[in-house]
Amino acid sequence: MASSFFTKIPSLSTIFSIYTSLSAFTILLKTILHEIIPTKVRDFVISKFTNYFSSYFNSDFTFIIEEQWDYGTNQTFRAAQVYLSTILPKISTGSLLVGSSNLKNPMAELKFGVPVNSKIMDEFEGILLEWTLFSEEDNNNYRSKQKRYFHLTCKNEFKDKIMTDYFTYIAKSSVKILENKENLNIYSYSPDDQGWESAIFQHHTTFETLAMEPELKNKLIRDLDAFSNGKDFFKTVGRAWKRGYLLYGPPGTGKSSLVAAIANYMNYSIYDLQMQSVEDDATLRKILTSTENRSILLIEDLDCGGADSSSRNDNKDEGEYDENQDKKKKKQPKVTLAGLLNFVDGLWSSCVEERIIIFTTNHKEKLDPALLRPGRMDVHILMDYCTPSVFKKLAAVYLEIEEHDLFERIEKMFLEVKATPAEVTEQLMVSKNPDVTLKGLVEFLESKKMTKE
Template structure:
C-alpha cells in the first residue's frame, strides 16, 4: 500500500497538468471561435446537446403544432380544450380572462399561457405538458404555437394508442355540452380569428316568419345534422349552403342567430375586406372548426365575387376599349369568384365536417349564377316583407297579446303596404307598455307609408314633366345654335 502511494503523482504535478490542459482547451476554443462562424457553432452545440440528451435521457417528447400541413391541427384543438380541465396545484401560472360582454361578473375562462407546465396523470403515467410560443417577425404571419408532451420512453406507444384518443373524446364531450356560443371575426393585422361570446336572443319561436317556412328550415337542419353516414356514402362533403335574400330589415341576421342557437354552432363572420387573396382565404377558412356556421353577409357588395362573369367580361372589354379602368385599380387582387367556389364546392370543401355556409344578400339578381346552383347554395330562402302572420307573432312577442279588435285593420294595411318586420317591431317597442297605444301607433305608421308612395309618384310625375320641359327648351336652343352656325359657315 505504501509503495502504491509513492507511485501516485504529487498534488503539484496534478495541478500543473490541469493548468496545462485548461490552457490547451482555452487555446483550442479560441481558435475554433475565430475559425468557425457563429451559426455553425450554434448548430454544432445544439446537435451535440441533442445527442447527449437522447443517449442519457429516459424521456420522450411529443410536439403538437397548431397547424398540420395546410389545415388546422385537430389534435392541437383537442389539447387546447382538454388541458384547462387538468389544471392542478402544481400549475405555476395561469392565463384568465372573459369575453362575455353581456355578463361582466361571470367567472373568467382559463387558458394555458406560454411556458406553463401542467402535470396530468393517466393510467399510472405521469405526463408533463408545456405550451411554447414563438413570436413571428412579420405582423401578417401568426405566432407559431406548439404543445410539448413529455413522458417516459417506455410508455411512448401507450400514450399514442390510449392517451391521445382519450384527449380527443374528452374534448368532443366538452364541446358538445358547451353552454355558450362564440362569434368569430377575422383580424387581418394579427392573421387570426378572434372571438366574443355570442348571446343572441333570436329563436325560431320568436321569428316573425310563416310557420310552414320555419318548420321547413328546422326539418332541413335536423336532416343535415343527422346524416353524416349518408354524406359519406354518396361521396359528398358534410356541409350545407343557405342563401338568405330580401330587402334590408326582413330578419336575415335574426334567422342566422336562430339557426346557430338551434344547432348550438359557433359563428364565423367573414368580411371579404379583411382577406388579401385566394390563398389567404383558404388558410382562413381551413382555420374554422367543425360544427360551425360560416356567415358571409351582403355578398352582393363584393363586386369581384358577386358580379356575373359576363358583366365582368363586358367591363373588361369596356376598360380595354377606353384605355382606362372605370374605377381605380387595386394592388391587392383580393378574393375572386373561383377562389370562393373552390372552397365551398371544390376539393377544399372536404377540409372540415358538419358546416353550415350562409350567404345573405339584398339583391339576388346581382349574384353570379355559379354561386346559386345546388351544392353551393342548396337552400334559397326569401326573406320578404311582414305578413299578417308575422305581425301577430311580433304582437305576441312585444306586447304579450294574441288578439285584438285592431288586428283586422292592421292585417288589411300590411297586405297592401311594404313594411319590414324590423319596422313593425320598432313601432311596437315604442309603446310596448301600452298595447292599445302601440297598435294605434302602428296603424298611423302604416297609413303614412301607404300615402307616401302616392306622394312619391306625384313628385316623380312633376319631376318628369319639368324634365320634359327642360329637354324641349334645350332642343330649341340647340336648333337656334345650329342655325346660327350653319349661317356662319354658309356666309363664309
C-alpha cells in the same frame, strides 16, 4: 500481501507507452474518418451513435404540437387547448390564466386558459404526463406573429401508448366539451393580424322567438336536424359534410336574426367574413381552412362587395384589345368568384366538415348565376315583408298578446302595404300598452299606404 499488490502495478514507462499507442491509434482513426470515409457517411454514423446513446441515457420523450399545421389550425393543438382548460381548476400549477368576456355580467363565472411556460401535470391510466405551452416570435412570417406550441413529455416507454390512446382520448374529450359549451363565439377576420378575432356571441334570438312564416320555419328546422344527423349519409354519397343557405330579401326582413337563431339552435359559433378585407384567393383559402368544424361561415351582403366574376369570362379573344383593360385591373376586387366557389363546393370544401355556409343578399338577381347553381347553396330562403302571421308572432313576443280588436284591421293592411319586420318591431317597442302601440302601428301603416299612392 501488500508487496504482491505493488508488484502488479505497471511501471510509469509502461503506462506512458500504452498512452502513446492509444493516442497514435486515435490520430490514425481520425485521419481515416476524415480522408477515407465521405463526409455524409461520417455524419450519418456519428448521428446514429449520438441518437442511440442519447435515447439510452434519456428516459423521457417529448411530443411537439404546433398551433399551425399545413394551411390551418392543428386540430390536435386545439383539442389539447380545450381539454386542458377544463382540468386546470382541479390541478395545482404555478400559475393560472383566468378571465371573462361577458360584458353583460361582470360577476359571471371565470373561464380558465392555459398559461405560457407553466407546467401542467396530467395522468392517464397511471401514466404521468407533463404539458407546457410555449410562445415565441415567428421569424418566418413577414408580419410580427406569435408562434405557439405545446410540449407533452412522458416516459419513453409509454410513447406508443400515448400516441395511440391518449391523443384519441383528448380528441374525443374536446368534441364533447365543445358540443356542450355554454358560450358561442363570433369571429371576425383581421387583415392586420391575418387571423380571426373573437368575442362572446350573446344574441338571444331563437326559433321560438323568431318571427317567421311557421311552415318555412318548420321546414328549415327539419333540414338542420337532417344535416346534423347526416354524417354517415354524406360519407356514403361522397359529399363534404356541409350545408349552404342563401338568405335573400329586402333590408330589415330578419336575415341576421335568422342566422342567430340557427347558431343558437345548432350551438355553432359564427365566422363573419367581410370579403373586402381578404387580400386574394390564397389568403381566402388559408383563413377559411383555419376555422373550426361545427361552425357557421357567414358572408353578408354578397351583392355589395362580393367576389369578382371577371376571371370566369374566358370567351374573350386573347388578342382582342380592351381599352378599359387597365382600369378594370385597377378596380378588380381582391378575391375572385372562382376562388370563393372552390371553397364552397370544390376540392377545398373537403378540408372542413359539419359546416354551415350562409350567404345573405338584398338583391338575389344581382348575384352571378354560378353562385346559385344547385350544390353550392342548397336552400334558398326568401326573407320577405311582414305578413299577418309574422305580425302576430311579433305581437306575442313584444306585447305578450295573441288577440286584439285591431288585429284584423292590421292584418288586412299588411296585404296592401309593404313593411319590413324591423319597421313593425320599431313600432311595437314604443309602449308596453297594446292599445297605444297598435294604434300607432295603424297610423304608421296608413302613412306608408298614402305615400305609396
